[in-house]
Amino acid sequence: MTEAASAKDAGGRSLDGAAAVARMGALLALTAIVLVPLLATVLGGFKELGELRANPLGLPHVWVWSNYGDILMSSRYWRVLGNSLLIATFTVALTLAASSMAAFTFAHLRFFGDRFLLSYIQLGLLFPAATAFLPLFIKIRDLGLLNSYWGIILPQVAFSLAMGILLLRNAFKELPDELLDAAMMDGCGYFRYFFYITLPLSGPILATVAVISFVGSWNNYLLPLVVLNSESRYPWTLGLMAYQGQYSTSWQLVLAFITLTILPAILMFLLAQRYIVAGLTAGAVKG
């Protein structure tokens, strides 16, 4: 059914009635599969445990607002979100700064070993961060960064560099050469060219890199899990798991906590949907 409907649509023409109905049916079924777990989570947060057991998916008979209320009133909730925001903000800022500067150098300057240095950093694209996690942990410990925000921010930036430099260098190289020639002719040095011409003209690609590194940092779990041990510094991903560990028998509270912690991401996605989708997919395609 799906095959037939999609194959017809590949023709780019409108479908006949039956196929159109089948296609809509398939899409709605898939929508239900995607949304039911999310809706069950949101609604589950409004239930009492007893009702959750008897009626996991339906609307609550009695709306319990206190599950959500208590979490919203707790400092714990705001603290984990604040930590995540702080870590993500610094990660994005430093990723943009370090990778745009390096990308600019690689795009415009030829020097001994430049190719080698570029491929060296591009090596970072080849393997996941997890491969060297134990030595990374030792390194973070020896640098005295264990249990600190920097112990998460700096490695996150380091692991975003390969992708950031690749995307930005390609974009910087696409700016017309005449621009650089003209600027140089007028006595504008590289530094001013970078700040006044390159960066202002590269808004979209900088946004792409920012989106990728922000989402990566916001959702990161493994690195903070290994680096942090005091709960006051936990980002929301760790905070969520800690909360679940503490209230594992009270699913209604856990569900409310999940809902409230994924809410910022969902709101951000709904507001900046176009940029986020474009950023995450264009970044993948170009990278």
Added chain:
Amino acid sequence: MTATPTSFVEPRRRLSLNGWAVILVFLPPAVLLFTVFVAMPMGEASWYSFFNWNGYGRPEKFIGLKNYGYLVGNNAFTRALINNGLIIIASLLVQLPLAMGVALMVAGRVTGAVWFRMIFFLPYVLADVAAGLIWRFMFDGETGIASAAAALIGMPPVFLLASKDWAFSAVIIVILWKYFGFHMMLYIAGLQGIDKSLLEAAEMDGATPVQRFWHITLPLLGPMIRLSIFFSVIGALQLFDVIVPLTGGGPFDTTNTLVSYLYYFGITRMRVGFGSAVGVVLFCICVAFAFGYKRWFMRDD
């Protein structure tokens, strides 16, 4: 003025003082960070992997290849390797056709196309831990759909995640739920790049919709398909966050991936040498795959 052609292949400005200043100011932050937090740990991993070391003092107990030897025939590790393979197979056999089919459906002029795309992409934006926890609730024998479904047909509650035989299928369901929207977006991007006049010309020549799909759309989607497969494999190899909230690797270590195996057997027990060896194996698989794949399948892209 500095624009004198030099002996390089492409005419380039000779490095001025200003150029050197840029190199000295702009490069070190990136190179330093990358070296300290990415390259050095990777190099050290291969060094530590020859030692039995708990992370304190200096690595002194040199044990040669014993850490690697232990992995050969280790049940939990073999299972983790197989699980990674299963994720890849599921991605290729289920996720790829599904994502492409949905992309074809919502790329056309269907009512609500924008909404469908947004909804299908939504799970991808959520953190893996949150998605894992949500599905742990869904699969919970007492509260989730598993129990609702079982009650419907009068069966006792099912605890899917506690079952040795079924827990990993549940993990795969979560992965497909979370990631198919991302691959759908790749195919939508690919479809948008296809020249509509080709399809119209084929239709004019009497090609059926099925023929148009097989002979025009599918071949032209080739680069995106190869990219999508690439991300499926790389994504599978680094999968970790979903496992922790869903099963924690259990029951009986049947649901580990390579990274969660590395975490539970190396990091939590501070077996630095052993964990490093697992990391090196994972690194070799990733690099071999990336190079091999780029060389054999993505040459023309």
